[in-house]
Amino acid sequence: MKALTSLAAVCLSALVLAGCGGSDDAPAQPQVIAHRGASGYLPEHTLGGYELAIRMGVDFIEPDLQITKDGALVAIHDDTLNRTTNVATLFAQRNGGYKVADFTLAEIKTLTVIPTGTGKTSYPGFTPSAANPFTVPTFQEVVDFAKKQSNAVGREVGIYPEAKQADPVMEDGILKTLNANGYNAGSKLFIQSFSDATLRSMRAKQIAQNNKMPQILLGVATKAADGSLRMGVVGGTSVTTLTLQEVAGFTEGVGVLINNTTYPLTKAFIDQAHAAGLKVHGWTFAQADATLAATEFRQFLDMGMDGMFANYPDLAVAARNTYVQGK
Secondary structure (H helix, E strand, C coil): CCHHHHHHHHHHHHHCCCCCCCCCCCCCCCCCEECCCCCCCCCCCCCCHHHHHCCCCCCCCCEEEEECCCCEEEECCCEECCCEEEEEHCCCCCCCCCCCHHHHHHHCCCCCCCCCCCCCCCCCCECCCCCCCCCCCCCHHHHHHHHHHHHCCCCEEEEEECCCCCCCHHHHHHHHHHCCCCCCCCCCCCCEEEEHHHHHHHHHHHCCCCCCCCCCEEEEEECCCCCCEEEEEECCCEEECCCHHHCCCCCCEEEECCCCCCCCCCCHHHHHHHHHHEEEEEEEECCCHHHHHEEEHHHHHHCCCCCCEEEEEEHHHHHHHHHHHCC
């Protein structure tokens, strides 16, 4: 009952600002991105997890995307199935493992997504509306669900897909799905990738299709040899640096690692990113303790952060709402 009361309280607070039945016409405010759904509470990348996050008042749900053997885009973080599903109880290994690319969509649809970390199979006071809330959804199913939930809660639920593979097939699949569903430059959408080559290629394709869509380059905050601030693009064990002005040539923002002593995210970096016309989103806010989480969120909000990837969406929404109400 306590959890149900808490969920209702978050929804009411979000309604006051932007959420559970309100309007998206309010002034811009820091955005809460449900990292893999409500992944701290329920199985990640499931319709059930996305729905709980939406009910908690998030602005965006985040589907990481992989490609099946038969070319379907599915929402799953890893390029393998065994960490987050029961695949090992139903199928033998293929090519020495359980790669998503070695299984058809029909086969993957027989799997159940299992909780990881602090996740559980249920959340007090919450009943998912989807018929199969804890199976692996396709990208199209996530899009359909976001639109359906937008109608249910009375506010637009954004989507934040990540191209997990630097692959033209992935690029084309994402753009084909988004185009078919009416997404454009003004949509509540960000396409994200750790690969600058992928985002450069997708931007060129968007321009050719006359449908430019918002993009976010993921990476780290770093410095060049002369001490000037740069965006670090992570590839394997190396980090390549780009100027923020260069990044602004093919994206609308950056998604930056937080709480890392090697690559500290500073107010100066955020200020310079803003000066280059870039939004700054931080990943990943994974503090489960409400008091510690509130302090952590406030630290980065005070620095000017525009969005937060959070495992515990209710804590992020509460911190964001407190911050906005205090301005």
